[in-house]
Amino acid sequence: MITYRAAWVLPIAGPPIPGGTVSVERDLIAAVDAAPRTPGGDVEDLGPVAILPGLVNAHTHLELSWMRGQVAPSTSMPAWAASLIALRVGVSPDPPEPIVSAIAEARASGTCLVGDITNTFATYDPLVDSELSAVLFRELLGFAAPDPEAMIAAVTAQIADLTPIAWLRPSLVPHAPYSVSPALLGAIARCSAGKPLSIHIGESAQELEFLRDGTGEWRTLLERLGVWNAAWTPPACGPVEYLDRLGMVNRELLAVHGVHFTDAELARLAAAGATVVACPRSNRWTGAGAPPIDRFYASGVRVAIGTDSLASVEDLNLFAEMAEVRRLAPEVPAARILESATLAGAEALGFASELGSLEPGKRAQLLAVRLPADVTDVEQYLVSGIDPGDIRWLDT
Numbered sequence: 001m002i003t004y005r006a007a008w009v010l011p012i013a014g015p016p017i018p019g020g021t022v023s024v025e026r027d028l029i030a031a032v033d034a035a036p037r038t039p040g041g042d043v044e045d046l047g048p049v050a051i052l053p054g055l056v057n058a059h060t061h062l063e064l065s066w067m068r069g070q071v072a073p074s075t076s077m078p079a080w081a082a083s084l085i086a087l088r089v090g091v092s093p094d095p096p097e098p099i100v101s102a103i104a105e106a107r108a109s110g111t112c113l114v115g116d117i118t119n120t121f122a123t124y125d126p127l128v129d130s131e132l133s134a135v136l137f138r139e140l141l142g143f144a145a146p147d148p149e150a151m152i153a154a155v156t157a158q159i160a161d162l163t164p165i166a167w168l169r170p171s172l173v174p175h176a177p178y179s180v181s182p183a184l185l186g187a188i189a190r191c192s193a194g195k196p197l198s199i200h201i202g203e204s205a206q207e208l209e210f211l212r213d214g215t216g217e218w219r220t221l222l223e224r225l226g227v228w229n230a231a232w233t234p235p236a237c238g239p240v241e242y243l244d245r246l247g248m249v250n251r252e253l254l255a256v257h258g259v260h261f262t263d264a265e266l267a268r269l270a271a272a273g274a275t276v277v278a279c280p281r282s283n284r285w286t287g288a289g290a291p292p293i294d295r296f297y298a299s300g301v302r303v304a305i306g307t308d309s310l311a312s313v314e315d316l317n318l319f320a321e322m323a324e325v326r327r328l329a330p331e332v333p334a335a336r337i338l339e340s341a342t343l344a345g346a347e348a349l350g351f352a353s354e355l356g357s358l359e360p361g362k363r364a365q366l367l368a369v370r371l372p373a374d375v376t377d378v379e380q381y382l383v384s385g386i387d388p389g390d391i392r393w394l395d396t
């Protein structure tokens, strides 16, 4: 057993402990205390650092990492998506080296678990060789999909071919309501019942228009790509109502983005035990707008945080994403933002019994963040943006 003592210990499951200790035995947390339980034992005093659990990035697309800096920011999300599609069409498969670098970058900036969207499983082998845990969301698209069951059977076979790894958990998910037909959405929801299910939802104003009356820039893009479905009837409702009709509003749902959610929609998600995943830096880059972070928290819904892909964000540093959350919602307590970037993400991804907080029995994925001498509020400091150079993983 080794015991680490630090200026601050942040269990997340409870308030910060000044001068606290974390004891570790065989890679598991044995105790979190205000003072070492075994004085005179193997205690390492780390001095002016904060110990906290590894962070959870609840929404990434690691396989798009090669697009870093290549899809310019836009004021229209459909226009931004069209640029991304045009860039990706000439590149298959997604090259592995940028995936490996992105995983290393995420790890170096304090991330232990990701909810990662993939269209190809190009990320699987790099994740096997990494220290990250992951839910791999195998994403399907198909607005004019003639045979949803056949698509699902093909992907289910693909998943069955993967070498099973305890900390890498594949599940099947849809992309978004404007890119997946109602029949395919329903089939995915049935197939993924009981597993975390992520969907891009409530992201752009154009999505609301599309669902309301079937017009606008998303429809134009589908027509231009030759995947419009003339038989489709718009549901004439908001995005959360639409998901509810398809049986997708439940505890397993990760509603990614939610930039345009109303208070009533947030209340509905909160009542169902669903999670909203905020990715504010990506929302600005793609032209989706600024998410209503303060209303997310006021609604009582579980809020997790994601960076999104390197096609729409500068880096995979979740501390930088927390700083943007803080900037957009200065009234939200720092403790809640830290919980979003740790325990809430672990709960949403089904990893809360192992990760997300410092509690006995959980995996000892421990971060030590260097603190300047003048820090008076450690939680505020940690959500103000931390440089990876000030972060290290503790040996367990």
Ligand SMILES: [Zn+2]
Binding pocket: 059, 060, 061, 117, 200, 308, 309
């Ligand atoms: Zn995304």
